[in-house]
Amino acid sequence: MSESLGVAVLGAGHMGADHIRRLARSVAGAHVVAVADPDRARARAAVAGLGGVRVHADALAAVAEPGVGAVLVASPEHAHEEALLAALDRGLPVLCEKPLAHDAAAALRVVAAEARGGRRLIQVGFMRRYDAEYLGLKALLDSGGIGRTLMLHCRHRNVASPPHFTSAMLISSSVSHEIDAARWLLGQEVTAVTVVRPRPSASAPAGLQDPQLVLLETDDGAVVDVEIFVNCGFGYEVACEAVGERGSARIGDEPAMVVRSAGRAQQEIAQDYVVRFADAYDREVREWVADAREGRVTGPSAWDGYAAAAVAEAGVRALVDGGRAEVGLAERPAFYR
Template sequence: MGDLLGVAVLGAGHMGSDHIRRLSRVVSGARVAAVADPETAAAREAVAGLDGVAVHTDVEAALDAPGVEAVLVASPGPAHEEALLAAFARGLPVLCEKPMVPDSAGALRVVEAEVRLGRRLAQIGFMRRYDAEYRRLKSLLDGGRLGRPLFLHCTHRNVSSPPRFTSAMLINSSVSHEIDAARWLLGQEPTAVTVLRPRPSGGAPDGLLDPQFVLLETDGGALVDVEVFVNCGFGYQVRCEAVCEAGSARIGEEHAMVVTARGSAGAEVPQDYLVRFADAYDREVQAWVDATRRGRVTGASAWDGYAASAVAEAGVAALERGGRVTVDLAPRPEAYGPPGASA
């Protein structure tokens, strides 16, 4: 095991347990060395059958566990800032699930702490940058064959929202993926956000403003619209269409198996993001492991995490008070590349 990258996984919930499975069964070159979660029963269940894994309730104890060389943060968003700063203090490279830090002030503190280190340690888990369809769309737009992008039309639907999901979380948890994808695909920064709300769906829990329509303006003159509907009831769907001066391109059409029987035909609809983006998560974590073992950091940066949080924060403000809200980004440090930098 000495040749394998020892990873501490922080969080053993739905996302964390899937990453533990991925590191131990799918990804090459790494092993789970420690896990931290306040729910020790969940943590022990997630590592059942794995040898040499230390289980802790405390984040810092997990980071200091023998054999830990890198960190994967999959705990709830409000815990991310503390975990990232603790990893930075130990010089540990870290893959942090989104949102990097839910509030822009905390996210900026993470950026500033990394800049003080003088080197990148953090990669943020915007896994769509590793999805095969998104990467093909990125390559097409970068190549310029379709001309200047004018619109991105995006759809983000979930079967149902988890307990304690709030109206603001439709933007700062769900639409945060579209925010990063738009910045990456277009190489442009969002400058303003408007949120429109139809009458809530009958399938939404009481008090939840679901669905929502989010409109982003960018500094390159493009418009990005997102229909986010987290209690659609029928499946998990993520789609994106780029409309450009000389053509359009659409991804997310679910080229799944079609079953025909008794006079009807039907295609399977994914029920979960871990199904739809399974390959993207595998590619993302493998790329992170490979880069870390070479002493490099690639993928979405801490600045990308901050920018997504700042745009989402403006979106929540637009949701709560109505109207158009401008995005106020801090000056980007020279250590970070432009919004369209490739994963």
């Protein structure tokens, strides 16, 4: 297909604006047709210098614009379900930033709607599946190079949390990436979650339980521990170590250049996910555009989005109750098998 793919971008905040820039400058075969954001001034700023882009306050109006052949959802999670259902009704492929929807029940409704249509159209933006280090680790584990994987040790740190962040969002918004990465790396479903609550950091806003230690159990007996610390103060860090029966492998320790000079070593630490995973986002969107132009979707599915949401909800129950919470997954439709 030689025709450029017209994309409607829903949401012009930090992530949406980055995707607009990416589609305009870094991804061949696509262009931005429409942008929607309740803050029209922010939307206009995000498309400054791009010709022919229509700006809307309403997401559904952008989806309905002539020339839209695909939709990229980067709006707040409460708006995802309506946008996804509208795209499904029009038969449009979608790249939806996580979470798929605002809760597991809504995510399951999206899954059911897509399955009824009989065609995969939705891809969820779990970009770590496109990161070079994660891809290398996945290949190693799939090859059996360190034997059967017994444990994953994960670290996820942010400089500071957004003002609206709650203790539950450390799991539902942040650890959701580790949930998906664990399911993908291991090829297993998460069956139970336990959350350990260290004393809160003095840097955490009042009332925020930060950090947390989240323990995931899988249906094949692997265990995944996740340190989530969203007010560490010094940088954005994501790392994962896989421990197998015959060895271990670790990624994420030194993604940036280390300079040794004048008796000391210095390394720049990324300050947010857009910087740390820039290459992964580029690869993700390029592959999504190429797939959409060929009428297929190959990335993380709506089912993956639902499964992550269901595990995250169990994690929030464990956080609140202080115990171990089992994950209740719906039966996976044959459509996703």
